[in-house]
Amino acid sequence: MTNQPDNTAALSRRGALLAMAGGLATLAGCGGGGAAGAVTSVISGLSSGGTGSFTTGTIAGLGSIIVNSTRYDDASAQVSRSDDGVVGSLRPGMVVYVQASPITASTGGDALPTATANRIAYASEWVGPVGAVDTVARTLTVLGQTVDVPATAVFEDVAGLSAVRPGQFVEVHGYLNLANGHLLATRVEVSNTAPGAFRISGQVSGLNTTTRTFSLGTALIGYDTTTALPSGWANGLLVRVSVAPTQVGGLWRATRIRDRESQLADLQVEDRAESELKGTVTSLDGTNLFKVNGITVDSSTAQVSGTVALGVAVEVHGAVRNGVIVATRVEVENDEGLQVQExxxxxxxxxxxxxxxxxxxxxxxxxxxxxxxxxxxxxxxxxxxxxxxxxxxxxxxxxxxxxxxxx
Structure with a gap:
């Protein structure tokens, strides 16, 4: 984003969708049926008559919150965390999931589209001690896992990556890249005080239900018979795990395991809600089916730009159908597409x-x-x-x- 024109592309895309929705409504009203009716069924969640909206992305501003170039009034929203943390203020760089009213189009110029948020969920991904910092490669390690830290990442309490020291503790918000096991940071909160629990997220692998162990990336985690397991507990499930801050026998001991694939249900997102997702592909589930940030997307009728692959950054537009985002458009981006410049x-x-x-x-x-x-x-x-x-x-x-x- 650069000065006045910086939102033009995003606004024109959303404006085009809103205009298309209005045009199709008019066509249907004139007996236009057929293809217009089919398309209207997909995008009926737009502000021309849908039941609401859903988005996930990075907070790119405050007053109330700005996500994916839309300004959401959060004054009456129910705000929750899905990572066992204490609910606090929404801050720049956090990745959020927003269930809201239908979106009202921009009034012109670089004014932002608006909506009223009903429910907002957020979570950090990794919490733990810093093992190493590489200011040249712009990485740090947490619990043995690599965090990629672009220059656009928002830091709390320190000036930036160069001010972070091994032995300090960080809470990192961002996007998982399951192709290389890294986390792309959008916000890093730094502290000299150890948290009560560490946290790591990722895709379950190496699950052994006899020894009750599994891996997230390179971290080996154990759980016991009293640990509540999410539905569908198996290799490949995307989870967020809180662990005790001290390893036992080379294992991190899980204190809680949470499913990261239930955001639509948790936020009570209704069918036909206009949806916009920004994130990384976290699973490839079959022909034209994949997950973004754990949310299932059906791209069988979508216009797809680029090649969808595990770990790539994407922007998805569509509407909710039975707990799935039925996409009208999918754009594959590089990691810069997930980074907020201004x-x-x-x-x-x-x-x-x-x-x-x-x-x-x-x-x-x-x-x-x-x-x-x-x-x-x-x-x-x-x-x-x-x-x-x-x-x-x-x-x-x-x-x-x-x-x-x-x-």
Missing amino acids: FDFFGTVSNLNVVTQTFTVRGVNFTYNANTRNEVPNWTTGATPSVRVRASLIAGQWVASRIRLQS
Whole structure:
């Protein structure tokens, strides 16, 4: 995203879908039936008359939250965690699952489409001690697993990857790449205090129900007879596992094992809900069937751009049918498609200091400079207007590229 045009592509795609939905509705009303009726059945979750919407992706802004170029009002949303953690504030870089009202199209310009979130779920993927940091390859290891850390990853409490030290503890949000066993980080929270439990997610392999052991990547995990197992417990299941922080006999001992493939049911996403998914392919389940972030996608009637393969990044548009996303369009991307380059924040300015060129919006501290496009009148008077801030995280600081009054 770059200044004003940065949302144009995303907005035009969504606008095209909304316009198509309206056009097909008109055609059906004129007796157009046939193909129009078939297509309408697939995309009827759009704001032209569907029951709601569902999306999963990275939080790309606050006020309320911005996900996949749509602004979701989360004021009345039920927020939950699916990783045993304590529910806290939604922050930039977190990967979320949102069940919401139908999406209202943009009002023009670079205004964002909007919807009202009803339920939001989020979770981090890996929690544990840092084993090694490689600032050249931009990786770190957690519980022996590799985390790929792009320059766009949001860091909490440290300036960036170069400030992370072995022995510290991290909580990493992001996307699993099951082709190489890595985690692509979108947000990294760093602490010097050990958490009460570590956590790892991945695909079950090497399951031995006699010894009650299995592997996630290179981590060998044991469980006992009192451990509740998810439905369909078998090799290949995508799970998130909390483990005791001390290994016993070379094993991490599971304290809880959770299914990572039940998001639609957990959020009570209804049939016909317009859906947009951004994530990685976590399973190939047959001809035209695959999973994205654990959610099943049927691409048999979709326009597919690129080759769908395990671990690749994809963007999927479609609608929910019986717990499956029936895709109308699938776009294969590189990992940059999952990375947020610039973020948007909506809110009231506080702590403005025109000398140090700093201010705060939504609890986030920003700096600005001569290159910032500041369109707020009377900025230097210390007023506290309601603004929209576009910013990037550079060397641990949020640097505003554009500031304007909130429309």
